[in-house]
Amino acid sequence: MGPLLSMEDGSVDFLELAPENWIGVGGRYAQGLNALGERFPFVMHGLSLDIGGPDPLDMNLLDGVADLISRFDVPIYSEHLSYCAAGGHLYDLLPIPFTAEAVQYVSDRINVVQDRLGMPLVLENASYYAQAHKDMDEATFIAAIVDETNCELLLDVNNVYVNAVNHGYEPLAFIDALPLPAVRYLHIAGHYDEAEDLKVDTHGTDVIDPVWALLDEAYARVGALPTLLERDFNFPAMEMLLQEVQRIRDAQIRYAARSEEAQV
Template identity: 45%
Template structure:
């Protein structure tokens, strides 16, 4: 897309990546299979030392590494955690990440981490709260920053905006990028009864710099975003729908529970890479 967020910051599509998970520490640094880039959960590496640091350094010599956090608490009422942001900035610098990301949610209340990514009310008051916090994080870390659309199972009270408009307002007013989780779009659309393609059409796709693909668990009355299964056909189809409108975007296969062999995760990344190449042609 012309004049996109990625272009303004000199960010090129990286291809298809996988997450650096503990079960891959031994095998991933020496793999001969194609891996375009890696994503890390920075909270696992903020206190560097020992085996995690050795593995991260070895991987960073081979691949681009992108930190994707769960603890920034960008939407919470508590002040930003100064020590966390300082350590995050040092980690981003250490791996020389071209950009970093976290979730548009809250995860801490009254100084207590809730160990969950909880949804925000979709309204202008929350936009006005989040925007200066995003700007502060970007200034402190000194790299482009992306916010991810989270999955959610209840609409928070006080919402006055559609979710896509809420995402747009935050991203445009803060001038940050978006990490579009296509599985989350599908899960939310199924659980809340809306058209996922219409949702995509309402987004500022020119701000999408990264995509997540993941699996979910289906129950009779709800779909749960578990990151514990292969990407389903409907999500692959929605992914292609997004790329047809956005062009190629750095894509991650996200697998955090019931993690299979590294080869199985790489097979999913191969499939994403094939779609990216088709779109590029």
């Protein structure tokens, strides 16, 4: 937390919290979080809601999320469109079958969450490496859930790239098939090259040029929405991370300039 507390005001536009790491935390860590909350807006991105899993929703977790939302006036709570528990935590994010039955099951659970929190749940397109069963494609599955629930979307650009390489589809075609008016914000991150045709979403390295290019294309479709740089380990110096944050801002500036030119 020290490097974050030492950042100058305005270094980043917002910070993203994993609520599971902060629910019930006190002492100096809570003091540090409060200090950050006084200087930077927060959004929350959960890890264990298990929106697609067979276990009952964890209402105690939702109570903790609601408390953090209230404490820090958090405008966005996002989660992964995946499952991560079945009789206990699996410690991974696994794909939901792309079926009509799953659309209804997940939608019912989303509505419970939205009713409890009094705000839309924002769902991220997750990376996945195997798909057990489907009777529709992923974009159609996501669109059906949005239609059923009026939830919103977190467009993870790196996940689009990783899945496109791993599963052999065109990333822009996938983005274009999504219900783009539902996109609330974006993620961008680095990944690991296991092989030429196998990429692993790790958040442990720099963003590569094809993903930066895909971010430009995403902005052309949804606008320069708030965009988070994800980095979970192998942290470089803060100066290096802020250089990548500046690349996001540069991409947003380019989008704004193109939009102005188009209106002339």
